[in-house]
Amino acid sequence: MLTKQANPAEIRQHCRLQTHTGNTSGLAAGFVQANVVILPKADAAEFLQFCQLNPKPCPLIAMSGQPGDIGIASAAVELDIRTDLPSYRIFHQGELVAEQTDIREVWRDDLVTFLLGCSFSFEEALLADGLEIRNITEQVNVPMYRTSIRCQPAGKFSGPMVVSMRPMKPADAIRAIQICSRFPQVHGAPVHFGDPAAIGIADLSQPDFGDAVSIKPGEVPVFWACGVTPQLAIAEAKAEFCITHTPGCMLVTDIPNSKLALF
Amino acid sequence: MLTKQANPAEIRQHCRLQTHTGNTSGLAAGFVQANVVILPKADAAEFLQFCQLNPKPCPLIAMSGQPGDIGIASAAVELDIRTDLPSYRIFHQGELVAEQTDIREVWRDDLVTFLLGCSFSFEEALLADGLEIRNITEQVNVPMYRTSIRCQPAGKFSGPMVVSMRPMKPADAIRAIQICSRFPQVHGAPVHFGDPAAIGIADLSQPDFGDAVSIKPGEVPVFWACGVTPQLAIAEAKAEFCITHTPGCMLVTDIPNSKLALF
Numbered sequence: 262m263l264t265k266q267a268n269p270a271e272i273r274q275h276c277r278l279q280t281h282t283g284n285t286s287g288l289a290a291g292f293v294q295a296n297v298v299i300l301p302k303a304d305a306a307e308f309l310q311f312c313q314l315n316p317k318p319c320p321l322i323a324m325s326g327q328p329g330d331i332g333i334a335s336a337a338v339e340l341d342i343r344t345d346l347p348s349y350r351i352f353h354q355g356e357l358v359a360e361q362t363d364i365r366e367v368w369r370d371d372l373v374t375f376l377l378g379c380s381f382s383f384e385e386a387l388l389a390d391g392l393e394i395r396n397i398t399e400q401v402n403v404p405m406y407r408t409s410i411r412c413q414p415a416g417k418f419s420g421p422m423v424v425s426m427r428p429m430k431p432a433d434a435i436r437a438i439q440i441c442s443r444f445p446q447v448h449g450a451p452v453h454f455g456d457p458a459a460i461g462i463a464d465l466s467q468p469d470f471g472d473a474v475s476i477k478p479g480e481v482p483v484f485w486a487c488g489v490t491p492q493l494a495i496a497e498a499k500a501e502f503c504i505t506h507t508p509g510c511m512l513v514t515d516i517p518n519s520k521l522a523l524f
Numbered sequence: 525m526l527t528k529q530a531n532p533a534e535i536r537q538h539c540r541l542q543t544h545t546g547n548t549s550g551l552a553a554g555f556v557q558a559n560v561v562i563l564p565k566a567d568a569a570e571f572l573q574f575c576q577l578n579p580k581p582c583p584l585i586a587m588s589g590q591p592g593d594i595g596i597a598s599a600a601v602e603l604d605i606r607t608d609l610p611s612y613r614i615f616h617q618g619e620l621v622a623e624q625t626d627i628r629e630v631w632r633d634d635l636v637t638f639l640l641g642c643s644f645s646f647e648e649a650l651l652a653d654g655l656e657i658r659n660i661t662e663q664v665n666v667p668m669y670r671t672s673i674r675c676q677p678a679g680k681f682s683g684p685m686v687v688s689m690r691p692m693k694p695a696d697a698i699r700a701i702q703i704c705s706r707f708p709q710v711h712g713a714p715v716h717f718g719d720p721a722a723i724g725i726a727d728l729s730q731p732d733f734g735d736a737v738s739i740k741p742g743e744v745p746v747f748w749a750c751g752v753t754p755q756l757a758i759a760e761a762k763a764e765f766c767i768t769h770t771p772g773c774m775l776v777t778d779i780p781n782s783k784l785a786l787f
Contacts, residue, residue, distance in 0.1 A: 431717050438701045439713060450702060454694050455718060455744055481718055524787050 265290070270338060272513045273345040282347045282362045284509035290385065293447070293518055294511035295322055295336065295376035296488040297346060298495065299364075299504040302328040305373035307416030311494060312375065314413035318422050318490030320378040320446045322516070329370035336514045342374050348507035355499035364504055372504070377488055378447035379511055380425060382518045386440050392433050395474040402509070403427065404468035405487050409461025410452070412490065417498040424452060424484040426465065428476040434483045441485070446521045453484040460484065470508075528553070532776045533601060536608040545610045545625045547772035553648065556710070556781055557774035558585055558599065558639035559751040560609060561758065562627075562767040565591040568636035570679030574757060575638070577676035581685050581753030583641040583709045585779070592633035599777045605637050611770035618762035627767055635767070640751055641710035642774055643688060645781045649703050655696050658737040665772070666690065667731035668750050672724025673715070675753065680761040687715060687747040689728065691739040697746045704748070709784045716747040723747065733771075 263272065263281045269289045275281035285294055300308050305328075312319040323336040332340045343365045351359040351367060380403065384394050396403040403425045410422040429437060434454055442450045453460050465482060466473045470489055476482060495503050506512065526535065526544045532552045538544035548557055563571050568591075575582040586599040595603045606628045614622040614630060643666065647657050659666040666688045673685040692700060697717055705713045716723050728745060729736045733752055739745060758766050769775065 431719075431722070432715065435701055435713055435715070435717070438698055439705045442702045442705070450698050452695065452698070454698070456694075456742070459694070459742055479719070479722055 263288070269513045269515045273337065273340070276347050277341065277344040279362050285347060285511045285513055286381070286509060289513045291518055293322065293514045293516040293521060294379050294381045295514055296379050296491075297342070297506040297512050298375040298377065298491055299342070299372050300375070300495075300500060301369065301502055302371045302373055304417070304500050307418055308375065308491075308495075310415035311412070311418040311491070312377070314415055315422075315490070316445065317449055317452060317486035318412065318488065320448060321375060322378050322446055322521075323376045325374040328373055330374070331368075333374060333376065336376055336516060337512070338515060342512075343368050346506050346512050347510040350505050350507050352495070352500070352503040352505070354501065355496040360507055367504070369502075376512060376514070377491065378521070379488055380448060380485065381511070382447040382521060383441050383444050383485075385518055386444065387437055390436065390440055392429070392437060395428050396472070399474050401474065402471035404465070404473050405470035405489055406457075406462045407469045407493075412494060417500070418494045420490070420494040420497045422452070423470070423487040423489040423493060424460070425471070425487040426468075426474075426482045426484050428474065428480040429483050430480055434481060437483065443522045443524060445523065448486050448488070451483050451485050455481050457482060526551070532778045535776045536600065536603070539610050540604065540607040542625050548610060548774045548776055549644065549772060552776045554781055556585065556777045556779040556784060557642050557644045558777055559642050559754075560605070560769040560775050561638040561640065561754060562605070562635050563638070563758075563763060564632065564765055565634045565636055567680070567763050570681055571638065571754075571758075573678035574675070574681040574754070575640070577678055578685075578753070579708065580712055580715060580749035581675065581751065583711060584638060585641050585709055585784075586639045588637040591636055593637070594631075596637060596639065599639055599779060600775070601778055605775075606631050609769050609775050610773040613768050613770050615758070615763070615766040615768070617764065618759040623770055630767070632765075639775060639777070640754065641784070642751055643711060643748065644774070645710035645784060646704050646707050648781055649707065650700055653699065653703055655692070655700060658691050659735070662737050664737060665734035667728070667736050668733035668752055669720075669725045670732045670756075675757060680763070681757045683753070683757040683760045685715070686733070686750040686752040686756060687723070688734070688750040689731075689745045689747050691737065691743040692746050693743055697744060700746065706785045706787060708786065711749050711751070714746050714748050718744050720745060
C-alpha cells in the first residue's frame with residue numbers, strides 16, 4: 262500500500278506495478294512532480310521551441326536524450342517513462358482516444374519525452390511560508406482559465422495562455438511573488454493580479470478547468486501561468502500522436518524542490 | 525557649477541562650499557543617496573532599535589561609530605556630515621526651528637548619525653528595467669500617505685507607517701516587486717497594492733506629503749514603505765534635539781546602488 266511517506270522511487274515502483282493508479286497530489290513531499298508530454302521526433306523540435314518561447318506556462322525541467330529513450334537520468338533513477346506514471350492519456354490528431362495505466366503497447370522508437378514543471382512545487386513553498394492556498398484549504402482542484410494572452414507560436418504550436426488562480430490578500434500576494442520568483446522552472450512569478458477582464462476572463466466563478474474557489478473580502482485574484490497551456494497547444498496543433506499524464510497523475514521525480522530554486 | 529556628471533565626492537564638495545544647496549534628485553546616477561537622521565546619544569539606542577524593528581520604512585545603511593564623529597568611512601570618503609549635505613533641518617522637541625546649509629555651529633559631541641536608504645535607488649533600478657515611474661514622468665514629488673499600519677514601537681519612538689505610491693499595470697507591479705525585493709536596504713518590496721482604504725488611505729488625490737499623480741485605466745496603486753516614517757516618529761517622540769536632511773536634499777554617498785543588491 263502506497264503511503265504519504267513513500268519516496269519517489271517507491272512511488273514510481275507502485276505505478277509500474279499498477280498498485281497506484283490515482284493522482285499524486287500530496288505524495289513525496291519535497292520532490293518535484295512533473296507534467297509529462299511525449300511527442301514523435303517529427304514534432305519534438307517545434308514543441309521544444311514552443312517551450313523555449315513560453316517558459317512561464319511551459320517550464321522545461323528535462324527531456325529525454327534520444328528518440329525512443331525511456332529514461333531521463335537527470336530526473337529519476339531507473340525511470341521507465343512507459344510505466345512509471347499512475348495514468349496516461351493518448352491523443353491522435355489532437356483527440357483523446359484512450360486513458361491507460363501503461364503505454365508499453367503504444368510506445369514507438371521515435372518518441373521524445375518532455376518534463377515540465379508543475380505548481381505543486383511552488384504551492385509547497387508558499388505553504389511552508391505560512392501562506393494559505395485556497396484550493397488546498399477547500400480541497401478542490403485549482404481553478405484554471407483560458408486567457409486573452411497569446412503564447413508565442415512555434416511552428417504548429419500556438420494557443421492561449423491558461424492560468425491558475427489563487428486568491429490572496431495583497432501583502433500575501435507580494436510575498437508569494439517573491440517566493441515564486443525563486444522558482445522559474447515551476448511557472449515562476451504570477452503573470453497578473455486583480456481585474457480578471459484585463460486578461461480576458463469573464464467570470465471567476467466559471468473556470469474553464471478545475472473548480473471555483475471562494476474569494477474573501479480584501480483579497481485579490483492572483484494568476485499564474487499554468488501547465489494546461491501546452492496541452493491546449495498540442496490539441497490545437499492536432500499533433501499526429503501525443504501522450505501526456507492524466508491530469509493530477511504526475512511523474513514523481515527524484516529532484517528536490519529546493520534544487521529548482523534560483524537562490 | 526555642479527553638473528549631472530559630478531561624482532559623489534565632487535557633489536559633497538559643492539555642498540561643503542555651498543555652491544550646491546538644492547535637491548539631489550538625478551545627481552550621481554548609480555550611487556546611493558541616503559536619508560540622514562542625527563540624534564543625541566541619549567536617544568540613539570532607541571532610534572536604532574526602532575530601525576531594527578521597522579526595516580522596511582527605516583532601512584539602516586550605516587551609522588557613525590562614536591558620538592560626535594563627523595565621518596562614516598563605510599559610506600563616504602572624507603565625509604563631514606556637518607557640511608556635506610545641501611541643506612539641513614533642525615528640530616527642538618520635535619518642532620522645526622531652522623533650515624540651514626551648514627550645521628557646524630549647532631554640532632555637539634554627543635550626536636550620532638544614521639543613514640537610511642532612499643527610494644531613489646530602487647527607482648533607478650525600475651527605470652533601468654524599462655518601467656515607468658509616474659512621479660518622474662510627471663516631474664513631481666512622489667505622493668506619500670500616512671497609513672493605518674502602525675510601526676513597531678521602540679521606547680519613545682512610534683507612529684504610523686508612511687508609504688509612497690507609484691501606479692502601475694499589474695504585470696509591471698509584479699516585475700517591480702521582483703526588482704525591489706533585491707534591495708531591502710532601500711525599502712525593499714512594496715507593502716501593499718490595490719485598495720487604498722485597506723491601509724487607511726481615504727483619498728489618493730490628497731497625499732499627506734508630495735504631489736498627487738495620475739492613475740491610468742488598468743493601473744493599480746502600488747505602495748512602498750517610505751523614509752518619511754522615521755521623521756514622523758521623531759516628531760511624535762518630541763526628541764529633545766534632532767537634525768535631518770531637508771526633504772529631497774540627500775547625502776550622496778560613494779556606495780554604488782548595485783552594492784545594496786542582495787544578489
